[in-house]
Amino acid sequence: MSLSTNDNVQIRPCLLVIMGVSGCGKTTLAKGLDQYLDWPFQEGDSFHSQHNIQKMSEGKPLTDSDRWPWLEKCHAWLKACAEEHGGKGVLTCSALKRSYRDFLRKGIRKPFYFVNLKVPYDVLLQRIEKREGHFMPASLLDTQLKSFEPLQVDEPHIEIDMSHPLETVIRDTLMKLQQL
Numbered sequence: 001m002s003l004s005t006n007d008n009v010q011i012r013p014c015l016l017v018i019m020g021v022s023g024c025g026k027t028t029l030a031k032g033l034d035q036y037l038d039w040p041f042q043e044g045d046s047f048h049s050q051h052n053i054q055k056m057s058e059g060k061p062l063t064d065s066d067r068w069p070w071l072e073k074c075h076a077w078l079k080a081c082a083e084e085h086g087g088k089g090v091l092t093c094s095a096l097k098r099s100y101r102d103f104l105r106k107g108i109r110k111p112f113y114f115v116n117l118k119v120p121y122d123v124l125l126q127r128i129e130k131r132e133g134h135f136m137p138a139s140l141l142d143t144q145l146k147s148f149e150p151l152q153v154d155e156p157h158i159e160i161d162m163s164h165p166l167e168t169v170i171r172d173t174l175m176k177l178q179q180l
């Protein structure tokens with residue numbers, strides 16, 4: 001599949017949660033997809049409280065109780081997309097644990113998929129260390145990876161290898177979404 005941004009890519013309406021540890025490329029991919037899908041898009045990080053942002057900026061990992069109010073906002077956004085926007089929406093959210101992911105899907109009857117981004121550790125570390133102007137320090141990467149619970153077979157998802165150049169990754173994602 002070769003793509004230009006004017007192409008009208010046909011993907012069946014669904015809710016997408018672009019997920020994975022800090023620095024895996026959630027925002028980068030979501031913005032890339034936005035050129036092809038005219039769907040509501042929400043950066044999950046912008047739902048974090050000032051307390052959470054401050055904590056992460058200081059190199060302290062979030063706890064479950066820090067995360068639940070944030071996950072509630074993420075869930076409310078997805079639910080609104082399901083009910084008011086024809087079941088279309090793209091959210092970036094680390095969604096590290098199974099319990100968080102179950103909560104994000106809760107009560108949503110529209111098609112829903114996690115887009116799980118995979119990057120080898122050395123590439124991830126290199127990218128996060130090079131990234132500028134972001135509150136999340138590279139020092140939190142290890143706790144992010146420790147908290148991550150791999151997706152299970154009963155969780156609807158696709159997997160994307162983010163080690164490839166962005167154009168390849170966007171094409172791969174759109175192809176996988178077209179096959180759902």
Ligand SMILES: Nc1ncnc2c1ncn2[C@@H]1O[C@H](COP(=O)(O)OP(=O)(O)OP(=O)(O)O)[C@@H](O)[C@H]1O
Nearest residue numbers: 022023024025026027028127131136162164165166
């Ligand atoms: N396929 C890619 N090729 C090269 N660089 C990439 C690719 N994907 C992401 N990056 C770079 O990796 C860094 C991390 O990406 P990004 O900020 O999108 O991750 P994120 O998962 O949204 O992070 P966070 O959860 O911490 O906000 C950025 O500097 C981005 O430009």
Ligand SMILES: O=C(O)[C@H](O)[C@@H](O)[C@H](O)[C@H](O)CO
Nearest residue numbers: 021022023045062094096136
């Ligand atoms: O669950 C968490 O620990 C946090 O949500 C982080 O993953 C950040 O939101 C994000 O990755 C910012 O860099």
